[in-house]
Amino acid sequence: MDLSYSPEELAFRDEVRGWLNANLPADLRRKMAQYEHLTRDDLLRWHRILAKRGWIAPSWPREWGGTDWNLVQRYIFEEECGYAGTPPLIPFGLSMCAPVLLKFGTEAQKKRFLPRIYNGDDFWCQGYSEPGSGSDLASLKTKAVRQGDQYVVNGQKIWTTLAHYADWIFCLVRTDSGVSKRQEGISFLLLDMKTPGITVRPLILMDGGHEVNEVFFDDVKVPAENLVFEEGKGWTVAKYLLGHERMNTGRIGASKRELAKLKEFAAAQTNNGRPLIEDVRFRDKLSRVEIELTALEITNLRFLDQMRRTGQPPGADVSMLKIKGTEIQQALSELMMQAVGPFAQPFRPSDGGAGFDSFAAALAPRYCNMRKTTIYAGSNEIQRNIISKMTLGL
């Protein structure tokens, strides 16, 4: 048993770390460190810097721009990005639409969309959830009716992350409502966001941020060539995506960075005349999160090692990483808010903002925002259902 990376893996990590530190623009680094909201341009700028380096889509096949990195290298790269505090890579194009096209798309679809995803020419979003279909996704009702060489789409999606930035949306739509099994009769459709009949309405979250939207479809005409895979087989596509290898689900790198930041911040806060970090009640909470994070990192490496040796996809293991990873992210954001004490209360300046501590004021909203992590991407309760069924056989 050996818990360390090999010398080659360490050299790779150092190369990635060095490059990220040298190439992450100072203003983006600062925005990330200050928990500021990122604009479309911020996200795309970082995307294009990585694309230029050839590191934007490591898991794609070589011919489409992949890096041929092995599992461990891909994991190291993702964790190093988190640790360096780079802007997030928006997954909808790179690691959701693209893998679907690579697996199920026609040559024409691949040629049309993949290079534009790679270069950051198209910004994608995901149309899955609906007002009545959250965890129970298969109950979705947005309808697409085939008329000649096009589909006419009517309905509504919700929680559509960054739809207000998006050029394209991939959607699960119902093409047949007369099926006995709800998972049948669903299709996977690609829609140009500029198509007449699409309306995006912001949903402002409790932290004041605009991340998610409602998207309405009113007689939206979509060329039939934008259907991916067969009509009525959209559930197969969706399931493939859910099982797609995503070993950074635990977000270890990003949480390590937050932990270091929390320690530094708590050391600078005063509590009863002493640094807050020396307060036993606070310190115990912090230590428990640090230990849980250490355990999760090793758990993640164990799963990775197992995948490498058996060639098996991660399966329900990813659910475990999601549950613990998000619990840790939430705990860290909560401790950060707690650390700032009474200054958690100021939210936004009501005049020009002179002397306003915007970093301190970002901590409580961030705590609010992080509540999403145990809800999105399959709530943690759904993850427990998955483990219960797949691992435990209950």
Added chain:
Amino acid sequence: MNFDYNEEQQLLADSIRRFIARDYDFEARKKIVASKDGCSAAVWSTFAEMGLLGIPFAADQGGFGGGAIDLMSVMEAIGEALVVEPYLATVGLGAQFVARGGGDAQKKSILPAVIEGRLKMAFAQTERGARYDLAHVATTAKKAGEAWVIDGEKCVVLAAPLADKLVVSARTSGQPTEANGISLFLVDRTAAGVSLRPYVTLDEMRAADVVLSGVEVGADALLGKQGEGLALIEEVVDFATALVCAEAIGAMKQANDATLEYLKTRKQFGVPIGTFQALQHRMVDMVVAAEQARSMACLACAKVDGEKDARERKRLVSAAKVKIADACRQVSQEAIQLHGGMGMTEELKVSHAFRRLTMIAQQFGDAEHHLGRFAALDRS
């Protein structure tokens, strides 16, 4: 990076599992626990024949030159079967002092005997009021010519009634909680002046409070350097802590397996109770806790031997023990809850796993103790 056992470790794991399946099931264990000594001589000889008693000792003493990583699978199996023989006390504690701190003559006279199963050991350290502070040693050893005279009282000395030799910590200088001035001595359990108040522990092992009253030992009984015993005590206790973490993984596996089986077979309202989501999610959380605990046990066993920086070693062992203690409590408590009334009875093995897990949570320091040590050693 490789989390697999190597071929030798796997063979070892397989052979101990075979032995346990054949000779150490729950019924066999019950008989051993109920016996006069609470320990089976036959089991101990089999351990010796299988080579289990020699794993972490040097080849020139008859051992295999292994470390905590090599003992992991053994400790896991011991945990799963709830073995009550004093493996940890002898191999993980007592003899470790000799192997790490003893002189050649001491090694020669003790280690081969341990490896061959002829000698059991125990570590007499804890004193009244010391809790988990390893520097709290008030027992004294005073020079009398060439000999030493030891006086004091040691509490909760695991396996003391079974041990042939005790490793006793005693103060040769300084105040009762000072780091310097602690020395280690080899003392025959039957030596004049040694008296035991033996008892059975909650987890059905044997232990005793040990009173040392004018116990005279020769100069050759001193283990390691006079007055510098604390570093060795910390090293060996960290080693044993890592081992008990691995043992906990096995005991948690037993509790989780039994609970899962119960959820699948026990019917209420006409269906297996495992179909109820309220129970499914609790079961999942038990399994997740055990996986996280396993990761920390791997870390502790890998680093307790491999980490040369003592401060970092202590910090990682403490991190592991915090996670293990928390997981022990969660898994054991939930296992009983999900078993319902049956889990409360002595008749099911799971209640015995509960008792062992509860004790492991506090053995060598509870979560709060190790949280304190973990934080105090943080360099960042």
